[in-house]
Amino acid sequence: MGQLPNMPWSIHSIMLFFALGDVLLVSTEPVRTAMIQIVKTSVVEGEKVEFRCVISAVHGEQAENKGRNWFHLYKNREKISSQPEPGGRGAVTFTKQDITKNDAGNYTCMYGNENPGDVKNISHGSSVYLNVQELSYQLTLQLDKHNPMEGMDVSFKCMIPAELRDAAGEESFFHLYKDGSRVDSQAAPKGVPGVAFDFKNVKRSDTGSYTCVYGKEKLVNSANSKRSRPVYLHVTEYMTATSQQKLTGEMTTPNTSIKTQHTDGRGKCE
Structure with missing residues (x-):
């Protein structure tokens, strides 16, 4: 069996080539992740929670054209919110009002383009788990x-x-x-x-x-x-006679016509 010809690139080069085809989708470089900070990791339903996303100083120095850079907040690797980086500050705050049990989960931050696409397989860097305690209803x-x-x-x-x-x-x-x-x-x-x-x-x-x-x-x-x-x-709209007529439309006309025929013909349709 003949030997394969010498390839001009190694398997590592091939993997790198495909990785560079769409950096945002497959890159695991730390410049695509952001630190996430939270004051309380355990809250009660109804409280407000603030997630602080911060990029490293190294990334801040390397970033160019900050107007196109966005922060994305993920819960269990599903994106739930996005914000543009304000004035090159390197940090944003995501606020969630009236927390419920459904908001419990693992939260991470990403930093990149406005539309990052599918990033489920990328390392998201630091993460925090938010625990939400069910509120005891006493009324x-x-x-x-x-x-x-x-x-x-x-x-x-x-x-x-x-x-x-x-x-x-x-x-x-x-x-x-x-x-x-x-x-x-x-x-x-x-x-x-x-x-x-x-x-x-x-x-x-x-x-x-x-x-x-x-x-x-x-x-x-x-x-x-x-x-x-x-x-x-749920307060519904008050139905006046005019409103009901608009809803029924032309259906009102045939019914009226039939009734008139019966009345005029004394029980016989003309």
Whole structure:
């Protein structure tokens, strides 16, 4: 069997050639990774978390045309957010509000082009694991109408369950939140472990996720207070006769025509 001719490049050269074909997709150079920093690695649902992504000084000196360089935040090797590098500072902060159990996972940072493509097989450098503790729901929030029409009245009833009343404390204020912003507050009546938040003539803009919180009159951090599971209110558009006619369209005309034929023909279609 004849010998293979001498190749002008080695197998290492071939691998390097393919690697250079798309540096962003297969490169494992440290210049493509970034350090990730986090203040707390264990948080409770509802808290805010800030991820700080920083590139090394060496990379900062080598980088050219910083306007095209981006930071990317990954969770379990799936990209979840991106930001351009601001003014060559070499760092950005990713903020996640209202953390939930689904946000738990392993987070890493990458530094590169705006669209890095598939980087699942690249070494992502430093990483942090975020542990999210499930919030203990200590209130009950009930809504009498989940899908009211515009102009209707709705009522939220916020109560402390019987088994938790002895440990409820003396904060004595109930607060109603919509999408994380407080919309109403009431002092707890003496001897009554709950309140009702009544809304008159609701509008489409009232649609949202509502949560009840029990604590002091002025809350510093609602995430650390007793709270309920969220309840979703969906306000639908008020259906006038004109609106219904627009929705049915031409279907109204044949029905009217048939009824007229029966009336005019005394039971016979002409």
